[in-house]
Amino acid sequence: MDRIVELEIPARPEFVGIARMAVGALAGIRPGLAYERIDDLRIVVSEACTSAIEGLGEGSVLRLRCIDGPKALEVRIEAPGSAFESAFPINEPEPDGDNFRISLIRALVDDADLQSSPERTELCLVMHREAVSDDGGEGGLPAE
Amino acid sequence: MDLGLDVKERNGWAVLSVQGEVDVYTAPQFREQLIQLVDQGQRQILVDLEGVEFLDSTGLGVLVGGLKRVRSQDGDLALVCTQRRILKVLEITGLTKVFTIYDSVDAAVG
Numbered sequence: 001m002d003r004i005v006e007l008e009i010p011a012r013p014e015f016v017g018i019a020r021m022a023v024g025a026l027a028g029i030r031p032g033l034a035y036e037r038i039d040d041l042r043i044v045v046s047e048a049c050t051s052a053i054e055g056l057g058e059g060s061v062l063r064l065r066c067i068d069g070p071k072a073l074e075v076r077i078e079a080p081g082s083a084f085e086s087a088f089p090i091n092e093p094e095p096d097g098d099n100f101r102i103s104l105i106r107a108l109v110d111d112a113d114l115q116s117s118p119e120r121t122e123l124c125l126v127m128h129r130e131a132v133s134d135d136g137g138e139g140g141l142p143a144e
Numbered sequence: 145m146d147l148g149l150d151v152k153e154r155n156g157w158a159v160l161s162v163q164g165e166v167d168v169y170t171a172p173q174f175r176e177q178l179i180q181l182v183d184q185g186q187r188q189i190l191v192d193l194e195g196v197e198f199l200d201s202t203g204l205g206v207l208v209g210g211l212k213r214v215r216s217q218d219g220d221l222a223l224v225c226t227q228r229r230i231l232k233v234l235e236i237t238g239l240t241k242v243f244t245i246y247d248s249v250d251a252a253v254g
Binding site: 013014016017020036039042043046047050053054100101103104107108 | 165167168169198200201202204205228229233236237238
């Protein structure tokens with residue numbers, strides 16, 4: 001069964017750490033994501049939130065919706081307007097050579113997709129969980 | 145979230161030890177410290193990342209900016225890093241080819 005956790009943070013630098021801490025903690029509840037992969041996810045969430053903040057400026061709110069299923073953890077980060085999209089060209093075929101952010105996102109998550117409308121932009125990040133035995137297997141915390 | 149920054153002199157190197165999480169919130173302190181070292185005339189800077197618990201592209205940008213700044217003064221900036229999680233970020237972004245990376249401060253400063 002999927003479990004959904006939602007978090008809203010002010011689009012300010014001091015809240016990025018809270019977002020990655022919350023997503024990292026959630027990622028470890030179910031088995032199937034090794035600690036290294038959870039670290040990867042924390043980096044990508046940090047990159048995404050930072051991009052949104054840089055694109056939006058202060059005063060806006062970022063909404064994170066985490067859909068935690070047995071096969072994958074999906075993190076949807078939603079920002080108002082289109083500033084997020086311009087700051088974060090994940091769907092472009094070739095990023096600039098110096099764009100560390102895009103390189104990290106592409107390397108560290110299994111899927112990343114950006115959807116936008118005039119009102120909002122949403123980045124979807126997916127980490128697939130490894131199949132594990134009932135005793136918890138590798139990574140994450142033991143099964144409940 | 146605090147960022148620890150400590151500077152010591154070792155054999156002509158300014159050794160900047162960084163502790164904690166480097167992200168968009170803490171990176172400005174880190175950047176300011178590097179700028180200050182270069183402005184003070186330091187030309188051999190060693191950034192010790194062994195105490196870093198988290199580093200994203202904002203932190204990488206600070207390191208690259210520091211490297212460019214010190215190289216413009218005919219100096220160099222090297223790193224100390226053995227942590228797999230930090231090295232992975234440096235490898236993905238191609239920065240292991242840009243920075244000299246040492247296993248320890250002692251190995252760097254001789």
